[in-house]
Amino acid sequence: MADKLDIVRDVLLMPKVEADTLIHDDMCTFEPRALAAKPVAFASVKHFIIGKLHRSNLKCKKKMWTPTQERRLENVPSENAESSNGWIRSHNFV
16 A cells, blocks of 8 residues: 555656655655655655645744745645645545
């Protein structure tokens, strides 16, 4: 059974996918796991960012966006990822 890390890795390795930013609800845990387990797949990702909805709930340094990240993502509805997370979660617990 695949977990989120495997699913995101598979998407990043698809032809024509060039992602330099990932937004996730628990990037404090996800980023270190991704870089340790699948470094080649995540090599293009320069910005591992916690979505706005979850920033206040986490304790790691990633909860604060840099001014550059704020400008870069000011029009990105990061909470939209919640619907994708729900779909992925349903595949984790089949």
